[in-house]
Amino acid sequence: MFRKDRIIDRFFGYVKIDTQSDPKSNSTPSTEKQWDLANKLVTELKEIGMQEVSIDENAYVMASLPANVSHKVPVIGFVAHFDTTPDFTGTNVNPQIVENYDGGDILLNEEKNIILSPEYFEDLIQYKGQTLITTDGTTLLGADDKAGITEIMTAMEYLIDNPEIPHGTIKVCFTPDEEIGRGAHKFDVQKFGAEWAYTMDGSQIGELEFENFNAAGAVVTVEGKSVHPGYAKDKLVNSMYIAQDFINSLPRLETPEHTEGRQGFFHLTNIHGNVEETVLEYIIRDHDKKHFEARKKMMKDLVAEICKQYERECVKIEIKDQYFNMKEKVEPVMQIVEIAEEAMKELHIKPIIKPIRGGTDGAQLSFMGLPCPNIFAGGHNFHGKYEYVPVESMQKATEVIVKIAEMTANKYKK
DSSP: OOOHHHHHHHHHHHHTSOOBOOTTOOSSSSSTTHHHHHHHHHHHHHHHTOEEEEEOTTOOEEEEEOOOSSSOOOOEEEEEEOOBOTTSOOTTOOOEEETTOOSSOEEEETTTTEEEOTTTOGGGGGGTTSOEEEOOSSSOOOHHHHHHHHHHHHHHHHHHHOTTSOOOOEEEEEESOGGGTOTTTTOOHHHHOOSEEEEEEEOSTTEEEOOBOEEEEEEEEEEOBOOOGGGOTTTOBOHHHHHHHHHHHSOTTSSGGGOOTTOOEEEEEEEEEOSSEEEEEEEEEESSHHHHHHHHHHHHHHHHHHHHHHTSOOEEEEEEEEEOOTHHHHGGGTHHHHHHHHHHHHTTOOOEEOOBSSOOHHHHHHHTTOOOOEEEOOOBSTTSTTOEEEHHHHHHHHHHHHHHHHHHHHHTOO
16 A cells, blocks of 8 residues: 555655754754754645645644545644654664564674664564664664654655545644654644644554653752861761752652553652752653642652751752643543544554553643644654664554544544
């Protein structure tokens, strides 16, 4: 249905453009180089025949595919992001093709002896016999989320070239800065004009997600007193020791490396300090809203307890909410999940419905009035040199987009 070579060529064209975002930047997009791919996508959308193609001052790319049926169908959308994570370099991506994968080790880089092995990455086994796209061991791949862009673009081109497939009006949007949590910040939901949408930003084939973490960030600042160590008796207060007390007082097993599924956690992401001052940076995550609020309260209570112990305000905490569980906004319109689930089943794809242990643009968009579940894009091992994507998974994701469009049109036919 969708030629492998066409999908590979399109995907390669995207991943070879460096679009790494930068959390330290205050601009949108956060890096100038994201414009390179954004402008390319505008040109390509016009070339395949999409309508109302636009790019705004923040590099949000939007386009429309007009309905080809006479009856009223809800306007739906598909969203993907074009930035890549700042966690690992995306410069000079050199993707490798592994034809008819044999189920064994894949040598990514002979010089550096970097091996992608199913002994460590067990998911590889399920793709035996398929065509894999990997890195060369020196960069990430960028399937997160250029696979999603490839699938949306290919699906729109297919619908345009095959007008016998019924569909309502379809909107697409490609966004910057998702990897630094800003992908939806300047998304114009009203301009987009869809009743609901799907982010094509999941991992393995079959993933369908409408739950994600509630998320907050916390900064804990500990104040000490620096005194010459030779004369420090009963005077010096080492902020690093107090910070250590704070760290050790949180539940040790409620951290990312000890949790899974719907289990929440506290995650210490950064620590820097000296005797006078130590700063701890945390992220707080939980799917359950009550548990999420309890985690924030636990940290605040711990700060109060330590201050009481030292009889002064030696610890301060600032907590900022980042995003919330989209389940709250999607459950009232569960038919949008059911349509995606049924589309997968019709294509003989087993739906894997599970909570996201993270967040997507869809979480923020759902709270902005655009319910937005997440669908697999096919990639694995995101944000590093072991990232890979099976071409067959990208083909299937493209089929899912087309099937959702067709099923939505038929569902609302009187």
